[in-house]
Amino acid sequence: MNRQMRLVLLSLITGIVLMLIKFIAYFITESNAIFSDAAESIVNIVASGFAYYSIYLAAQPKDENHPYGHGKVEFFSVFVEGGMIFIAGSIILIKSIYSLFSPQPITNVEEGMYLILATSFINFAVGFYLMKRGKALRSLTIEADGKHLQVDAYSSIGLIAGLLIMKLTGLAWIDLALSFVLGTFILFNGYKLLRKSISGLMDESDTEVIEEVVTILNANRKPVWIDVHNLRVQRYGQELHIDCHLTLPNYYDLNKVHDCISDFDQVLNENLHSKTEFFIHADPCMPECCHYCTVENCPIRSEPYSKHIEWTTVNVTKNMKHFRDR
Incomplete structure (x- = not known):
């Protein structure tokens, strides 16, 4: 059993x-408010069970039918978890409205x-641990599971505060108000997870990873890398x-181009905290590149270096060499 599966089993x-x-x-x-909290726990269990399966599937090696591996299932796992949270929030709101017309004594x-x-303390501790390990392992599933548990802990703390106020004031309607607020809060968090999963399934570019890649490239930039463009990043599970x-x-010549591409690949693979597969297209420089090219003793330079980009x-x-973006 790998580390991710053990973490999901803990959850x-x-x-x-x-x-x-x-x-x-x-x-x-x-209490309707406590029912709201309990109903979300059912979602936690179902989501963790699906996450366990998705982690197992994502760990399977590439095959003929899945040349990019099975990592995309993590986005589907997050989608299921977000959908379950959204459904739970809807059920809680419906029960709150029903109880408004048919109240029960508390x-x-x-x-x-x-x-x-007691449950809120345990949820927060386990959620914090899962989020920390999920970020370290670059696992969206583990991170989403941890976030879900922490959200559950926050909602429980809010629930306790409301119940305490209700006990001190004797105002029974506070229970229904709490249930409604918790349902809305749960709906919102379900929407955020759904949005994140759909972005991944639709291959939306990962802006955080792009920023990390650009930082690494600027820190390790070589003169012969005249410019980099049309950069795209897709995540497949941990890869x-x-x-x-x-x-x-x-x-x-072709051998020299191959060496340069290998250096470029090595720099990113040594500094990114994820297994990375590259598809690098080599472009020849043009005279218009000379003003920002830092290659020394270039035999074909048409104008001196004058601008750092x-x-x-x-x-x-952008899908263009940098001189076209002036």
């Missing part, structure tokens, strides 16, 4: 235990608060696929 076991505690709290209090509020407080155009001196997320992603 799954935690979710089952906390769900049981929350439903015990609901049954002894009959009992044993203090005991219920203690149980929910990155990067393609770009690299402008090189047009008098280089910093590589940015704007000019490296």
Whole structure:
């Protein structure tokens, strides 16, 4: 069992235990707000179960039918988790509206608060750990699972605060208000996860990774790398696929071009914290490149070097050499 699967298994076991505690709290209090919190725990369990399977599938090697591997399933996992959260939020809002017209008396509020407080501490601790490990492992599934648990912990803290106010004031409507607020909060977080997963499934460019790539390239820039453009980054699970155009001196032979591309590949693979596959297209330089080219003793230079062009997320992603962007 790999590290990611162990982390998801931790989330799954935690979710089952906390769900049981929350439903015990609901049954002894009959609180709509506590029911809202318990209902989300069911989502945690279902999402963690699917995440466990997706981590297993993403770890499978490339094959003829999946030449880029199985990493995209992580985006689907996040989509399922976001969808489940969205559905849970909708159910909570529906029950809140129903209870508005058919209220139930609330009992044993203090005991219920203690149980929910215990679950919030556990959820926050496990969620924090999963998010930290998810970022280190570059796993969207682990990170999303950790974020979900932390959101659950925050909502539980808000729930406790509201129940305490209700106990002190005796205002029963606070329970319904809390349930409605929690449902809306859960809906919003489900939407954010859905948005993130759809972006990945639609191959939306990963701006954070592009910024990281540009920083690494500027720090390790070589004179013969005259410019980089048409840079695109796609994430497949823990792996990155990067393609770009690299402008090189047009008098280089094929062996020299191959060496330059290998250096470019090595620089990024040594500094990025993900396994990276490159597709680099070599472009020959043109006379218009001379004013920003820093190659020394160039035999074909048509004008002296006069301008430094910093590589940015704007000019490296455009499909044009940098002199065309003046």
